[in-house]
Amino acid sequence: MSHPAVTPTSHSGTGTEPVLSVRALQKAYNVGKPNERLAIADVTFDVAKGEFVCVVGPSGAGKTTLLRCLSGLLAPTSGEVRFEGAPLQEVPARLSVVFQDYSRSLMPWLTVNRNVALPLKVAGVAKRQREDRIAEVLHAVGLGDVGRNYPWQLSGGMQQRVAIARALAHQPDMLLMDEPFASVDAQTRFDLEDLILKVRSDLDITVVLVTHDIDEAVYLADRVVVLSGAPSRVEEIVPVPLGRPRNQLVTRSEETFAQLRRHLMELVTAH
Amino acid sequence: MTIVDTGWFRIGARVLVVAALLAGWQYLSAAEILDTTSFPSMTATMAEAGRQLQSADLWLAVWETVRGWGLGLLIGCSLAIVVGTLLGLNRFAYLSVIPVIEFLKTVPVIAILPLAIVVWGATLDMKVFLVAFGVFWPLTIQTIYGVRAVDPVVRDTAAVLRLRGLRKFLNVTLPSAAPFIATGLRVAAAVGLILTIIAELIGGAPGLGLSILTSVNAGPSRLPATYAFILFTGVAGVLVTSAFAYLEQRLLHWHESQRNAAAKAA
Ligand SMILES: Nc1ncnc2c1ncn2[C@@H]1O[C@H](COP(=O)(O)OP(=O)(O)OP(=O)(O)O)[C@@H](O)[C@H]1O
Ligand SMILES: [Mg+2]
Numbered sequence: 099m100s101h102p103a104v105t106p107t108s109h110s111g112t113g114t115e116p117v118l119s120v121r122a123l124q125k126a127y128n129v130g131k132p133n134e135r136l137a138i139a140d141v142t143f144d145v146a147k148g149e150f151v152c153v154v155g156p157s158g159a160g161k162t163t164l165l166r167c168l169s170g171l172l173a174p175t176s177g178e179v180r181f182e183g184a185p186l187q188e189v190p191a192r193l194s195v196v197f198q199d200y201s202r203s204l205m206p207w208l209t210v211n212r213n214v215a216l217p218l219k220v221a222g223v224a225k226r227q228r229e230d231r232i233a234e235v236l237h238a239v240g241l242g243d244v245g246r247n248y249p250w251q252l253s254g255g256m257q258q259r260v261a262i263a264r265a266l267a268h269q270p271d272m273l274l275m276d277e278p279f280a281s282v283d284a285q286t287r288f289d290l291e292d293l294i295l296k297v298r299s300d301l302d303i304t305v306v307l308v309t310h311d312i313d314e315a316v317y318l319a320d321r322v323v324v325l326s327g328a329p330s331r332v333e334e335i336v337p338v339p340l341g342r343p344r345n346q347l348v349t350r351s352e353e354t355f356a357q358l359r360r361h362l363m364e365l366v367t368a369h
Numbered sequence: 370m371t372i373v374d375t376g377w378f379r380i381g382a383r384v385l386v387v388a389a390l391l392a393g394w395q396y397l398s399a400a401e402i403l404d405t406t407s408f409p410s411m412t413a414t415m416a417e418a419g420r421q422l423q424s425a426d427l428w429l430a431v432w433e434t435v436r437g438w439g440l441g442l443l444i445g446c447s448l449a450i451v452v453g454t455l456l457g458l459n460r461f462a463y464l465s466v467i468p469v470i471e472f473l474k475t476v477p478v479i480a481i482l483p484l485a486i487v488v489w490g491a492t493l494d495m496k497v498f499l500v501a502f503g504v505f506w507p508l509t510i511q512t513i514y515g516v517r518a519v520d521p522v523v524r525d526t527a528a529v530l531r532l533r534g535l536r537k538f539l540n541v542t543l544p545s546a547a548p549f550i551a552t553g554l555r556v557a558a559a560v561g562l563i564l565t566i567i568a569e570l571i572g573g574a575p576g577l578g579l580s581i582l583t584s585v586n587a588g589p590s591r592l593p594a595t596y597a598f599i600l601f602t603g604v605a606g607v608l609v610t611s612a613f614a615y616l617e618q619r620l621l622h623w624h625e626s627q628r629n630a631a632a633k634a635a
Binding site (some may be wrong): 191205207208217220367 | 520
């Protein structure tokens with residue numbers, strides 16, 4: 099990408115500092131009320147620059163809650179989340195989130211172009227460059243000439259591509275995704291997994307992706323953070339020593355893939 | 370697609386129904402089944418309506434009605450949308466004010482008509498006030514609910530995109546509220562027309578309502594005119610409602626309700 103309007107925050111002095119660091123994160127809902135409920139008990143992990151981390155855990159473990167805390171949408175009850183060295187106050191400018199429910203996350207009253215334009219307008223990109231950037235980023239997610247369509251005129255897979263394009267438009271340093279491919283069919287899901295791997299290596303972006311699908315986590319990740327059932331703790335952080343670039347057929351039939359898959363299954367279903 | 374779905378067939382069917390009703394009316398009055406002292410014949414009414422359409426008096430009355438209705442609607446609706454938006458955006462204000470608004474909404478507007486007549490007399494101002502007052506409360510409530518009805522996923526998305534202030538209002542809050550406001554406006558337009566006619570009929574302000582009243586007072590010979598005026602108010606009502614439905618369809622083409630309607634029509 100040759101777009102100079104927004105440059106990533108430089109870490110030249112502190113090359114080893116993680117992009118995202120989560121320390122003793124705890125989150126309780128309805129604190130002080132009779133229905134108080136601890137969703138996250140104690141979660142600690144780091145995400146290095148350029149890394150792809152997947153978070154898996156049983157249903158209701160608190161994965162969505164964790165992701166909302168990481169994005170700054172939800173304040174933790176205790177503990178700390180640091181993004182690029184600074185404690186989270188609100189959603190940082192250099193961070194993007196892709197939600198599972200693309201049909202609601204894309205504004206139905208705006209065309210695809212206008213949806214993707216939103217973060218660029220917030221970043222103060224001029225109209226002319228904005229148009230170039232929109233075309234560029236739609237192309238990057240494999241969408242052709244759909245800019246003048248409304249999101250609801252597109253298929254589910256295409257809509258999620260638009261959502262990814264919008265999340266990438268202002269060239270964030272990190273992408274957070276909450277079960278982004280859970281509502282599309284199997285073939286589209288494979289396509290989108292490969293798309294996100296390609297985008298990540300092209301743009302050198304850091305990705306944290308929450309999923310309940312263990313195969314998906316192994317296929318995508320450099321490391322997998324396994325959460326226990328609610329209230330969640332980190333069960334184990336599993337490195338994924340599979341080579342890149344990955345390939346749906348080849349990677350998934352590797353011996354290492356099967357072993358990792360088996361190990362993660364045991365961890366997740368042990369409760 | 371069957372013949373029943375074609376545009377011409379539908380229009381034809383509607384014309385037929387209207388024609389049958391008119392013929393039935395003519396038959397009933399010609400056979401004197403309808404009391405001729407209170408029901409003029411269809412032909413007499415239509416002849417009178419045709420005459421009226423060429424008279425300046427009718428168009429003056431229509432103008433007066435449209436003016437009172439339009440001004441009242443403009444003032445009442447503008448205020449309602451502004452006040453509703455401000456209240457909807459502020460939880461504390463909303464919780465404090467909503468009981469009062471809910472109460473005022475239930476006060477029948479007719480109850481304050483005598484008061485309005487005492488203050489303004491049989492004037493345009495009286496009409497405008499009545500219409501504005503009548504449409505203000507329900508539309509304010511619609512607007513408040515609309516502004517507060519932002520989908521949680523959309524709200525999260527707005528936060529993630531760091532949309533704020535006017536940009537957030539125009540790109541998120543207003544479009545989310547628009548379906549509620551549009552319904553409110555359509556109802557307000559219809560209610561406003563009714564209130565205008567009432568203000569003329571009872572309050573004596575010039576307009577179609579007053580024309581009905583004077584023609585009734587002129588005795589049985591003017592009966593066809595009374596019916597012609599009633600017919601005109603009916604036509605006005607239909608025009609107003611279809612105009613707002615059309616606007617709603619254009620502005621909210623992205624909304625599920627309109628998308629479904631469009632898919633059905635196709
Ligand atoms: N807004 C809320 N108020 C109260 N409790 C909540 C709220 N959101 C989530 N919870 C509770 O917190 C726990 C974790 O929920 P969360 O949605 O984070 O889990 P999850 O791992 O994303 O689940 P899933 O696999 O179904 O997506 C659940 O027990 C849930 O009931
Ligand atoms: Mg979830």
